[in-house]
Amino acid sequence: MAVATGNSFASRFGVHIAVLIFVAIWTIPTLGILVSSLRDKDQIIASGWWNSFSSSTQTEAGRLPAASMQVEKDGKFVLQGNIFGNSPVRNISAFGVKSAAPTQYPAGTSADLGDGVTLQLNADGSFIMQSPKAFEGDRGQRVYYASSAPPKFTTDNYKTVLFSEGIGRSFMNSLTVTIPATVIPILIAAFAAYALAWMRFPGRALLIAVIIGLLVVPLQMSLIPLLKLYNGVGAFFGMPSKTYLGIWLAHTGFGLPFAIYLLRSYIAGLPREIMESARIDGASDFEIFVKIVLPLSFPVLASFAIFQFLWVWNDLLVAMVFLGTEADQIVLTAKLNALLGSRGGDWEILTTSAFVTIIVPLIVFFSLQRYFVRGLLAGSVKGG
Amino acid sequence: MADVTLRQVKKSYGNLNILHGIDLDIKSGEFIVFVGPSGCGKSTLLRSIAGLEEITSGELKIAGEVVNDVPPSKRGIAMVFQSYALYPHMTVYDNMAFSMKIGKENKAEIDRRVKQAAEILQLTKYLDRLPKAMSGGQRQRVAIGRAIVRNPKVFLFDEPLSNLDAALRVATRIEIAKLKESMPNTTMIYVTHDQVEAMTLADRIVVLKEGHIEQVGTPMDLYKKPGNLFVAQFIGSPAMNILPATIDKTGNPTVVSHVGGRKASVPIATPASAKGAAVSFGVRPEDLIIASGTDYLFEGTVDYVEQLGEVQLVYVDIGRADLPLVTKLPGNVEVKRGATLRLSADANDLHIFDADGHSFSLRQPEVKAA
Numbered sequence: 159m160a161v162a163t164g165n166s167f168a169s170r171f172g173v174h175i176a177v178l179i180f181v182a183i184w185t186i187p188t189l190g191i192l193v194s195s196l197r198d199k200d201q202i203i204a205s206g207w208w209n210s211f212s213s214s215t216q217t218e219a220g221r222l223p224a225a226s227m228q229v230e231k232d233g234k235f236v237l238q239g240n241i242f243g244n245s246p247v248r249n250i251s252a253f254g255v256k257s258a259a260p261t262q263y264p265a266g267t268s269a270d271l272g273d274g275v276t277l278q279l280n281a282d283g284s285f286i287m288q289s290p291k292a293f294e295g296d297r298g299q300r301v302y303y304a305s306s307a308p309p310k311f312t313t314d315n316y317k318t319v320l321f322s323e324g325i326g327r328s329f330m331n332s333l334t335v336t337i338p339a340t341v342i343p344i345l346i347a348a349f350a351a352y353a354l355a356w357m358r359f360p361g362r363a364l365l366i367a368v369i370i371g372l373l374v375v376p377l378q379m380s381l382i383p384l385l386k387l388y389n390g391v392g393a394f395f396g397m398p399s400k401t402y403l404g405i406w407l408a409h410t411g412f413g414l415p416f417a418i419y420l421l422r423s424y425i426a427g428l429p430r431e432i433m434e435s436a437r438i439d440g441a442s443d444f445e446i447f448v449k450i451v452l453p454l455s456f457p458v459l460a461s462f463a464i465f466q467f468l469w470v471w472n473d474l475l476v477a478m479v480f481l482g483t484e485a486d487q488i489v490l491t492a493k494l495n496a497l498l499g500s501r502g503g504d505w506e507i508l509t510t511s512a513f514v515t516i517i518v519p520l521i522v523f524f525s526l527q528r529y530f531v532r533g534l535l536a537g538s539v540k541g542g
Numbered sequence: 543m544a545d546v547t548l549r550q551v552k553k554s555y556g557n558l559n560i561l562h563g564i565d566l567d568i569k570s571g572e573f574i575v576f577v578g579p580s581g582c583g584k585s586t587l588l589r590s591i592a593g594l595e596e597i598t599s600g601e602l603k604i605a606g607e608v609v610n611d612v613p614p615s616k617r618g619i620a621m622v623f624q625s626y627a628l629y630p631h632m633t634v635y636d637n638m639a640f641s642m643k644i645g646k647e648n649k650a651e652i653d654r655r656v657k658q659a660a661e662i663l664q665l666t667k668y669l670d671r672l673p674k675a676m677s678g679g680q681r682q683r684v685a686i687g688r689a690i691v692r693n694p695k696v697f698l699f700d701e702p703l704s705n706l707d708a709a710l711r712v713a714t715r716i717e718i719a720k721l722k723e724s725m726p727n728t729t730m731i732y733v734t735h736d737q738v739e740a741m742t743l744a745d746r747i748v749v750l751k752e753g754h755i756e757q758v759g760t761p762m763d764l765y766k767k768p769g770n771l772f773v774a775q776f777i778g779s780p781a782m783n784i785l786p787a788t789i790d791k792t793g794n795p796t797v798v799s800h801v802g803g804r805k806a807s808v809p810i811a812t813p814a815s816a817k818g819a820a821v822s823f824g825v826r827p828e829d830l831i832i833a834s835g836t837d838y839l840f841e842g843t844v845d846y847v848e849q850l851g852e853v854q855l856v857y858v859d860i861g862r863a864d865l866p867l868v869t870k871l872p873g874n875v876e877v878k879r880g881a882t883l884r885l886s887a888d889a890n891d892l893h894i895f896d897a898d899g900h901s902f903s904l905r906q907p908e909v910k911a912a
Contacts, residue, residue: 429625429627431623431624431625431626431627432627432628432629432630434592434594434614434621434623434627435621435623435627435628435629435688436629436640437594437613437614437615438592438593438594438614438615438619438620438621438641439615439640439641439644439688439692440615440641440644440645441615441640441644445644449640450629453631454630454631
């Protein structure tokens with residue numbers, strides 16, 4: 159007995175650990191994107207996001223004033239001032255004059271630069287440079303220093319990407335594509351699933367087999383023929399070649415086999431007696447569908463809605479084929495891809511855009527996930 | 543006001559025949575129970591009457607009207623299912639009102655009838671509940687209520703008590719019996735495999751086997767005068783003892799000799815042609831009593847005793863190991879294993895069946911005609 163409980167404890171412990179690991183693998187990068195998107199762009203370069211709550215140290219270069227600013231004092235030529243000028247003061251920890259050794263001297267010490275020249279750079283940025291001989295030249299001495307800045311969080315990145323990088327517009331485009339491309343297949347598939355599950359008509363089994371067969375048709379194979387077909391039909395009605403209607407239809411077509419398959423197996427599993435009872439109560443097929451089947455199928459409609467929404471939202475290929483790349487049509491994935499090319503080094507833009515892209519799937523998932531686990535059938539038949 | 547008449551009703555799925563020509567007349571206001579082992583077609587027959595299955599051939603009339611092609615909702619029937627088949631997303635009120643809402647009745651009438659049905663079934667305080675918040679017995683009452691509000695001419699029950707536990711089954715059975723009493727003009731057809739339900743509820747029982755009607759009659763008819771071996775063994779628990787025998791003397795009474803050459807005189811007429819025929823000799827366990835004198839039917843040793851308190855089932859070895867004789871004796875009689883027991887029975891409680899399993903007692907008219 160003790161062994162048995164020990165085993166079950168160990169196995170349950172193992173399951174919990176595994177779940178924890180998966181959760182960590184999934185959430186930590188997401189958290190990283192979120193934190194990075196809120197950081198100042200200079201700090202993103204200076205340190206990883208996991209250091210973002212401590213001060214970040216970054217090494218920068220500055221230049222002392224030109225020789226013309228020197229004053230003679232006690233037989234020495236002196237250059238004095240603050241290296242930050244008018245910009246905000248940061249805390250300097252070390253400095254140097256060679257790029258190979260940018261942090262050679264601790265801040266506040268006097269560095270001997272040779273020929274009797276000394277340079278002292280203090281933590282607050284003030285410096286004093288002395289030389290027995292007069293300084294010469296238009297360009298002042300190059301100075302490298304390591305300074306630390308307090309953590310700085312900002313929503314500026316969001317303002318930038320949403321309003322000046324075009325992500326906001328793409329976001330709306332993506333929603334314009336995704337919402338109808340989710341709703342239309344559900345509407346069609348629910349009717350089809352009920353008919354295929356509960357209505358008797360000749361050729362039903364064949365129709366089901368064909369639909370199941372369509373599940374394995376590769377999307378890539380049918381993309382171009384579909385586009386040509388759409389363009390041909392569109393030209394007849396005077397429609398331009400790349401429209402939202404086109405991509406809605408394309409996503410509907412690609413989503414339908416799976417939608418019908420999923421919904422049919424669920425609806426076919428509803429208790430037969432409930433349908434028969436409704437038929438005896440005088441309900442027509444349409445009334446049974448609307449009043450009984452649809453409410454009872456809500457969990458599976460929700461799960462399919464999640465699948466379809468995420469798939470369409472994250473789709474790049476279909477959008478590239480059926481939609482243009484102009485501002486009024488480009489979807490988030492395509493926009494993100496374009497930004498990767500044009501703003502590849504600007505992490506603050508990329509992380510922020512990425513987070514804007516994943517925020518909707520996150521909301522959709524968390525608001526509908528309870529329908530994955532909850533069964534509405536409790537209580538209809540025995541044992542419920 | 544609704545007779546149900548079946549004429550040569552047949553049902554088959556492809557080559558598989560389920561019902562082989564059922565003829566049955568159900569009078570208005572009768573409580574009819576279809577009973578039989580699983581797979582006998584009793585549910586199919588009920589569903590055919592409901593219109594959930596189309597009959598392959600034959601004629602089905604409800605209230606004098608042929609309803610072969612009439613949809614279920616237009617047949618004036620209501621059905622209660624074994625699994626209740628409540629609409630899980632609707633409250634009790636909505637469940638009961640569903641059919642009237644579909645039929646576009648006015649609100650006040652719906653309300654009145656739902657409240658009335660709820661009153662009869664003591665569901666008034668549960669009207670706002672969802673089915674999942676109710677017990678099995680309450681759910682079955684809602685299902686019955688849903689049937690009542692339709693005000694049907696014919697009530698159909700498909701094993702309505704099979705999902706309930708034993709205590710609830712008895713209580714709900716009594717409720718159904720009372721419901722029938724309160725609706726004397728409504729015909730009720732009830733399917734069950736439980737002979738206790740059949741015996742207690744039915745005005746007439748229809749015993750089905752493999753798509754044929756074996757016998758139709760009142761519960762006591764079937765018990766006292768089973769028409770054939772199947773009915774004899776199906777009705778009554780434990781089943782009737784059946785022993786091989788031969789007819790020694792025909793006429794009335796008939797004398798048969800059964801196990802061990804022992805003779806029994808049975809007050810049932812047999813035709814002269816049956817002399818020497820191999821027959822089956824039957825006696826119910828509860829009709830056997832311990833014989834007091836030398837006039838007894840069976841003698842054997844007690845093989846096994848099942849004490850049930852009120853009664854005890856005694857298995858007696860009468861010389862045929864494959865055919866132990868079962869007898870139901872009062873619980874307070876002391877019977878020891880291995881003891882010798884002599885048993886007798888009232889001559890009127892004895893049955894004989896011919897080689898085809900038909901009872902001689904029901905063949906009497908034929909005999910006279912011959």
